[in-house]
Amino acid sequence: MTSTTPFALFSDWLAGQPDQFVGTILSNRPDALSPPPKSSQVLAARLQLRASVSRALTKLPALELACIEAAADLGADAEPVTADALIDYILDLLSRAEVPANQRPTAAHIRTGLDTLRAYGLIWGNGAGPRGAFTGKSTRKKPLPWQDYFCLSDEVATSLPPGWYLLPNPDGPSRSQLRTALTKVTDRQQRLLDTLANSGGLGVTKDAHPDADPSLPVPALINAGLLERIDEGTVRLPATVRALMRGVGLADDDVPLRPETPATHVIASGNDRAAATAWETLRQATDLLDLLGTNPAPTLKNGVIGVRETRNLIEELGVDISELARGVANLGAAGLVHVGTPHPLPLHDTGGDYFAPTLAADGFLDADLVDRWVSLTVGTRTSDAAPWRVDQLNEEGKRIALLSPQTRLSGVPSIREMVLACCAQVASSASGNDVVALTDLRECAAYYYPITNARCTDETLSGVVDELVALGIVVRDPGVETISVGLSEVGKAIVALIESGTAEAFDDLRAACNNLLPPNASYLMLQADNTIVVPGPASPEMERMLSSIAQLESPGLASVYRVTEDSLRDALDTGINAADISEFLSRYAVGEVPQSITYLLDDVARRHGRLRGGPAASFIRCDDPALLASFQSHQAGQSLALRKIAETVLISQAPLAQVIETARNAGFSIIAEDAEGLVLDLGRAPCRIEAPAPVPTARTTMPEPERISQALTAIADGNRAAEHAGSSSGATASGSTAGVSGSVADSATGTGTAAGASASTGGTSGYASGTEAFKLLQRAARHGDDLYLSYVDRNGKPGRKRVRPVTVSGGQVDAIDPATSQVLRFLLHRITEVHPVD
Numbered sequence: 001m002t003s004t005t006p007f008a009l010f011s012d013w014l015a016g017q018p019d020q021f022v023g024t025i026l027s028n029r030p031d032a033l034s035p036p037p038k039s040s041q042v043l044a045a046r047l048q049l050r051a052s053v054s055r056a057l058t059k060l061p062a063l064e065l066a067c068i069e070a071a072a073d074l075g076a077d078a079e080p081v082t083a084d085a086l087i088d089y090i091l092d093l094l095s096r097a098e099v100p101a102n103q104r105p106t107a108a109h110i111r112t113g114l115d116t117l118r119a120y121g122l123i124w125g126n127g128a129g130p131r132g133a134f135t136g137k138s139t140r141k142k143p144l145p146w147q148d149y150f151c152l153s154d155e156v157a158t159s160l161p162p163g164w165y166l167l168p169n170p171d172g173p174s175r176s177q178l179r180t181a182l183t184k185v186t187d188r189q190q191r192l193l194d195t196l197a198n199s200g201g202l203g204v205t206k207d208a209h210p211d212a213d214p215s216l217p218v219p220a221l222i223n224a225g226l227l228e229r230i231d232e233g234t235v236r237l238p239a240t241v242r243a244l245m246r247g248v249g250l251a252d253d254d255v256p257l258r259p260e261t262p263a264t265h266v267i268a269s270g271n272d273r274a275a276a277t278a279w280e281t282l283r284q285a286t287d288l289l290d291l292l293g294t295n296p297a298p299t300l301k302n303g304v305i306g307v308r309e310t311r312n313l314i315e316e317l318g319v320d321i322s323e324l325a326r327g328v329a330n331l332g333a334a335g336l337v338h339v340g341t342p343h344p345l346p347l348h349d350t351g352g353d354y355f356a357p358t359l360a361a362d363g364f365l366d367a368d369l370v371d372r373w374v375s376l377t378v379g380t381r382t383s384d385a386a387p388w389r390v391d392q393l394n395e396e397g398k399r400i401a402l403l404s405p406q407t408r409l410s411g412v413p414s415i416r417e418m419v420l421a422c423c424a425q426v427a428s429s430a431s432g433n434d435v436v437a438l439t440d441l442r443e444c445a446a447y448y449y450p451i452t453n454a455r456c457t458d459e460t461l462s463g464v465v466d467e468l469v470a471l472g473i474v475v476r477d478p479g480v481e482t483i484s485v486g487l488s489e490v491g492k493a494i495v496a497l498i499e500s501g502t503a504e505a506f507d508d509l510r511a512a513c514n515n516l517l518p519p520n521a522s523y524l525m526l527q528a529d530n531t532i533v534v535p536g537p538a539s540p541e542m543e544r545m546l547s548s549i550a551q552l553e554s555p556g557l558a559s560v561y562r563v564t565e566d567s568l569r570d571a572l573d574t575g576i577n578a579a580d581i582s583e584f585l586s587r588y589a590v591g592e593v594p595q596s597i598t599y600l601l602d603d604v605a606r607r608h609g610r611l612r613g614g615p616a617a618s619f620i621r622c623d624d625p626a627l628l629a630s631f632q633s634h635q636a637g638q639s640l641a642l643r644k645i646a647e648t649v650l651i652s653q654a655p656l657a658q659v660i661e662t663a664r665n666a667g668f669s670i671i672a673e674d675a676e677g678l679v680l681d682l683g684r685a686p687c688r689i690e691a692p693a694p695v696p697t698a699r700t701t702m703p704e705p706e707r708i709s710q711a712l713t714a715i716a717d718g719n720r721a722a723e724h725a726g727s728s729s730g731a732t733a734s735g736s737t738a739g740v741s742g743s744v745a746d747s748a749t750g751t752g753t754a755a756g757a758s759a760s761t762g763g764t765s766g767y768a769s770g771t772e773a774f775k776l777l778q779r780a781a782r783h784g785d786d787l788y789l790s791y792v793d794r795n796g797k798p799g800r801k802r803v804r805p806v807t808v809s810g811g812q813v814d815a816i817d818p819a820t821s822q823v824l825r826f827l828l829h830r831i832t833e834v835h836p837v838d
Contacts (some may be wrong), residue, residue: 007080007146010153011044015126015719021131022715023708025121029056036711039718047121048154056120057159058414058451063105063257064113065450066090066166068122071150074158078779080149083114083127083134090167094257105258111135114150158778161451163243166255173225178244181224189217193226193237197245198258201237201807202814204823208235222760230819236806255446263439264426267486270435270475274488275516276557278472279537282372283555288327289357289365293686296342296354296729303339304401305355325387326470328402334379336361338691339403346687348523355403358691368520369537373513377471377494378506384412388463415464417498418449421489423474424495435475437486441465444832465557472516489516518557524588528596532561545584547577563597568604569669575679605795608669619711620657620663620670621649637665772788773834781805787817788835791826802837 001561014022022043027031033053036042046052057065070090074081087107094104105113114134117123127148129136136147168174172180178664185193207218209232214223218235221227228236269274295316297309305313314324331337335358342356364375386409389400400406422444426436438444441461445453465485468474473491477484481602487495493512497505521536532550534542535558546552548571550561571581578601585593625647631637632650640659642650652659660670671679767778780787790800803815803824 001608005145007151009044009151010048010124010151011039011041013126014044014121017132019712019716021119023712024119026708026711028059031055033707033711036714037718038708038714039722039724040715042718043715050155050159053122053153053155053159054818056122057156058449060116060120060451061113061259062166062255062447062450063109064116065160065708066257066354067110067113067117068152068156068160069165071123072150072782075779075783076150077152077154077157077775080125080146080151080438083148083150084109085773086110086114090257094166096170101167103256103258108135109259113264118150122153122156123150124153128241154775157782158775161243161454163241164451166257166450175240175244178225178241181226182241182244185221185224185226186217189221189226192217192221193241193245196227196235196237197242200809200812200814200825201239201242202230202823203235203237205235206233208233223359226605230806230816233566233821234806234816234823246543255450259447261446262422264436264486265439265477265480265484266431267435267437267475267477269433270437270486271433271488271516274435274472274475274490275518277470278373278490279369279517279557280555281326281470281472282369282376283318284319284323285327285331285336285376286365286372288313288324288331289361290686291316292337292355293357293361293688296346296356296687298350299353299355299403300401301338301352303353304403305400310402321391322388325390325407326467329383329385329387329407329467330376330471331357333383333385334360334364334375334701335691336364336375336379338689340689340691342687342689344685344687354687354689356687356689359688361688367784368540369517370510370514373472373490373517374506374510377473377490377509377513378497380467380471381416381494381498382413384408384410386412386416386460386463388459388466409460411452411455412454412460412654414458416468418445418452418456418496419461419464419468419474419485420487420491422448422496423485423491426486432489435488437475437477437484437485439480439484440482441485442483451623465759522588523590524585525720526585526589526594526597528594530596530600532563534559535563542588545581549581549584550575563600565600565604569600569608572605572608572671573664573669575671576680578602607672617651617653618659618803619649620659623648630662631666631668634666634668636662636668768834768836769832773831774808775829775838776834777805777808777831781808781813786837789813789815789831789836790833790835793830798832 008016014025025047029047032043032046035048037077057068060068063400067086067090069080069772070086070093071077074085074089076086087110090110091104091107111127111134114123114127118125118134119131119767123467125148126132126144127134127136127150128138128140130139134150137149142580153533204513205218207213207216207366208222208229210229214217214220218227222229222235226238226241228238230236256602291313297305300306310321310324314321317324319327328337337355338358339353339355342354346354365370367375389407389409390402390404392400394400394406419441422441423438425444425448445456453684461483465466465474465476465483469476469485469493471490472488473486473494474485489512490509493505493509497509499505518536520539521534521542523535525533525535527533531553532546534546537557538546538559546561548567550563550567554560568581572578581601582593582598585597620628620642628644628648628650632642632644637650640652640654640662642652644650654662656672660672663670673679776787779785784804786802786804788800788802790798792798801824802818804818805813805815807814808828811828813828813831815826816822817824
């Protein structure tokens with residue numbers, strides 16, 4: 001039922017909606033929240049910004065996008081259309097394209113899609129259902145004005161990717177047919193296509209006549225569907241063909257529009273696999289922090305890590321380039337590493353910047369395994385790092401280095417969100433240790449996130465999945481040819497955290513990490529071959545001591561360390577005494593400490609520390625004159641210019657730290673002591689960089705309820721103030737209890753197109769200018785309508801002409817003169833007014 005009352009403006013419709021529904025729109029469109037909009041008009045303007053609309057479109061499934069296409073074809077961006085008309089149009093297209101009946105959406109599916117678009121603020125209008133929904137039955141005795149009608153919000157139809165469509169075209173070629181046709185064009189045809197692609201897409205030719213020789217390039221391209229015939233003398237390059245030529249990602253031809261449950265299968269013991277993989281990632285990250293703390297990696301002038309330093313890091317850590325790049329990306333996303341000037345400076349300072357841990361790294365290293373896992377997973381949520389690109393060839397044929405800007409892709413957060421959301425579509429596992437995985441991630445993403453999926457290359461998708469697998473967020477089935485992944489328990493907690501962003505969700509994430517990891521090892525198994533088996537994750541204290549006294553031989557949840565003479569000597573050099581080591585081993589050992597380890601420890605301790613040094617500039621003392629003389633006569637001792645002042649005392653003008661380092665390099669162990677004879681630890685403090693904490697983006701996090709509540713309050717206050725001001729000036733109040741009918745008194749500032757209202761053309765005289773003129777031109781180009789253009793030429797002379805716009809892009813309008821079929825080009829900034837043809 002229509003009404004003599006004009007269809008409401010978008011801002012008026014928003015003002016008439018209950019707070020709960022407006023809050024739903026804000027939760028779906030969080031970029032409209034900051035700062036809180038001061039009225040419904042301000043909110044409407046934000047919701048129709050092209051960038052905001054484009055972001056919202058990437059979150060929509062295929063059916064909702066198909067509804068937008070159909071609505072644009074029906075002219076819903078210019079005047080209201082009914083939900084039934086949209087349903088009939090979609091089902092008729094699918095029927096003509098011979099899509100099987102079981103693959104077509106039902107009328108209920110399409111109405112549900114309209115409710116989704118309404119909840120995103122991409123359409124406005126009210127259905128007959130409860131609270132204005134397009135689904136459900138009406139309980140009203142009398143229909144409301146404009147019931148079951150809707151309009152497309154501004155910029156929605158034009159924000160779809162160029163050449164994008166999901167609805168089949170029964171009268172034209174499919175995308176796969178166009179791709180095939182592009183591979184078969186001749187060189188001459190390719191040059192013609194390139195010329196049109198670079199010049200706006202519109203061309204004039206005498207070969208466009210239907211009776212032209214089909215062997216000529218233009219008729220051949222028209223017959224192949226690569227060109228469109230506008231009239232007998234004009235052709236146009238279709239947007240889809242131009243997108244395919246430029247490599248723009250488009251949806252596949254066979255994307256289903258009927259919502260279906262994705263195919264799944266079970267990955268046995270998937271959660272155990274996730275925990276083991278995450279533990280290895282955490283171990284490598286910890287090792288990388290320790291290494292960079294001791295030896296910061298110098299960066300080149302362009303801020304990247306050079307080939308030599310990258311090779312050194314790989315050799316020191318015992319990892320490959322992909323694992324190193326992943327560790328750098330994870331630590332960087334968590335704010336644990338940064339480029340800058342570390343403190344203290346490295347011994348051999350080059351004067352440039354270094355890649356080193358930040359001050360936050362100390363807290364990470366002191367934390368237990370669960371908190372480390374949480375830190376990396378939370379930090380990586382919004383990271384745009386693409387570590388899989390490291391060591392690949394760029395467009396110039398050069399290897400991409402660590403920390404290169406080319407290892408960052410702005411679309412990675414959206415792709416990560418897509419992977420997690422698709423995995424969340426499946427049901428929970430019957431067994432707590434198993435993981436239910438999607439059989440084909442691409443197939444699921446093609447329906448639920450078609451725009452993001454089309455833009456995502458196989459390489460990028462595999463790279464994002466590998467990063468999530470490494471952190472134990474998802475589990476991948478390597479035995480399946482497709483990308484088959486499912487959420488671990490930690491992954492489910494991450495999805496919940498993204499959706500809510502509450503402290504409770506964060507606690508649930510920590511609990512999930514804790515549940516998947518085995519408890520910390522409470523004992524050690526010491527072997528006669530001097531190995532130590534750790535049957536589980538080591539606590540930070542145990543890990544520090546084991547790393548000091550032994551060498552890691554076999555990492556894993558059950559790791560193996562080996563005690564050697566060198567490892568014990570290194571431990572004693574740091575100030576740990578033999579009694580501390582013996583007490584640690586006895587406290588955690590199952591049974592007796594093997595004699596082989598006890599004898600080795602006693603032997604190393606007996607020979608260690610017989611030389612004593614202190615600041616003099618420095619001195620060395622020893623109870624054994626022979627050992628002291630041996631060191632003095634050694635080449636290392638001579639380089640220090642040692643001088644004997646007593647049988648058991650040597651002095652040097654070199655600093656004590658240099659003396660000790662030189663002596664140790666020559667095989668002499670010196671223990672530093674202070675003036676009281678107490679042992680000093682002269683080991684260098686790990687290098688740290690004061691770096692700002694990473695600022696997480698909110699694009700993948702739902703807004704907090706408090707922010708939405710503040711926005712709703714600000715909107716209500718602004719609406720009341722505007723209504724009061726309007727009443728004071730005698731203006732007509734707008735809005736109704738249904739939020740459908742409304743006044744157009746504020747059409748000059750109202751947001752949104754309304755059929756039957758002067759706002760659709762900018763004023764009562766029927767012309768449009770500025771932004772409204774641009775929108776009118778786009779609609780006319782899409783529907784093939786004629787318009788009157790008022791313009792000024794390069795000499796400032798005004799003119800007016802009736803034209804049929806064909807393309808509107810790049811700051812210009814290409815149009816056809818209906819009277820002469822001549823192609824005309826107008827610069828947008830020279831168009832003063834646009835008049836619709838009555």
